[in-house]
Ligand SMILES: Nc1ncnc2c1ncn2[C@@H]1O[C@H](COP(=O)(O)OP(=O)(O)OP(=O)(O)O)[C@@H](O)[C@H]1O
């Protein structure tokens with residue numbers, strides 16, 4: 001175990017590429033470089049609110065005991081071997097080219113080598129102005145930092161690829177935010193999350209040099225990324241092979257999001273990880289009642305571009321942007337396009353296999369695809385709670401029984417009374433499902449086991465986060481601690497105090513269902 005302040009950090013990204021070493025924080029375009037040196041701006045009084053001990057153990061990081069370590073987490077101390085920087089990236093936002101964006105409030109401090117030899121970037125989110133802050137302040141509020149801290153860890157324990165969060169620190173400073181975008185800004189407590197990931201490179205990191213026609217930078221970045229993160233890909237054609245892997249990782253990520261009912265909310269290309277990780281926890285949500293049109297992001301309401309059911313398509317679109325960015329490195333685009341076009345089939349194959357696991361099917365036949373579609377249609381039409389419904393499905397009795405029996409069994413997943421036709425719809429689905437389940441080659445218990453692995457029982461619902469944040473702002477952390485414990489064990493029945501639908505009061509309340517990007 002080593003302490004944050006005494007570690008010898010590596011800075012391999014910085015060593016590999018030209019950067020802007022000036023340290024100047026004035027907002028500006030930085031052509032020709034992939035990053036700018038950025039020292040975090042000190043905060044008034046950093047205090048550790050939360051610490052991810054399991055992650056720290058894995059990385060060999062000592063829990064902060066002295067002020068210097070806490071100061072690293074708050075951006076008040078930069079260890080001598082660190083080279084802190086903000087990365088320069090671009091992006092397509094809501095379908096439009098946005099040009100240079102960059103880390104406007106994220107600062108990578110250095111690379112931490114873990115005992116197993118793996119390297120992790122340590123990054124502060126909310127640590128102050130960078131050359132990419134544009135007109136904003138480089139800060140993050142407690143509300144959004146709690147959401148990022150808890151949710152990235154929750155996703156990890158759900159088995160969904162994600163950036164991780166090591167610590168949550170309050171800064172002692174106030175941050176001005178117009179939370180509802182209604183012209184009524186107010187002060188909120190500031191906070192900083194230390195995130196870790198093998199890399200925070202995004203699709204937008206490649207779009208930037210491509211847009212600037214900096215072919216040398218682009219080629220070097222692609223080569224470096226493959227050597228470091230995809231080292232098994234060597235020789236002729238490796239850029240294509242690399243793109244295929246990113247395509248597959250991204251598709252698998254979408255499948256995982258659909259499995260657990262996660263809606264990201266801001267799938268711009270600058271929020272797409274080159275490693276297929278979930279990155280940037282902003283106005284995200286789990287689904288409560290199943291609705292493919294649900295978007296948690298108030299800014300996204302007009303087009304619902306980032307709604308739950310559109311995520312797989314948006315990922316495809318985003319992969320198209322990445323393909324365009326790397327195309328100049330290839331002789332022609334035919335093969336690249338051919339790989340891209342395998343996405344829909346690849347995704348659908350994995351999607352149906354995943355849904356088969358959720359339903360406990362031994363294998364998914366063509367007729368099962370119809371059954372799967374009936375499930376999602378029924379969930380949607382009847383406004384059923386996704387998570388609770390699949391849990392109840394695991395406990396379905398061998399004998400399905402009458403319509404009353406079925407309705408009573410699934411009652412805990414209802415947000416409203418069902419009409420006559422809806423009750424019949426549910427009965428017929430469940431009857432057909434039970435028949436299909438008995439056609440499995442394995443025993444019923446094997447199906448149940450598969451279902452328990454595919455279907456989370458605890459999800460971090462927005463209203464729970466909202467309540468935990470309200471408490472924290474009053475200086476209480478009871479609910480926060482309970483959620484932090486529950487999220488580590490999401491497939492068990494050990495945290496059934498949270499096994500409940502979103503309460504009525506939370507359905508329209510800001511922060512409990514929908515959120516703005518203000519963070
Ligand atoms: N308070 C802020 N100060 C400076 N820049 C910001 C701020 N909030 C967002 N940005 C910048 O605006 C762009 C889009 O923001 P977005 O909400 O996707 O990212 P984010 O939540 O800040 O960070 P990340 O993607 O690193 O998790 C990014 O370039 C981001 O750095």
Ligand SMILES: [Mg+2]
Pocket residue numbers: 270271280
């Ligand atoms: Mg972002």
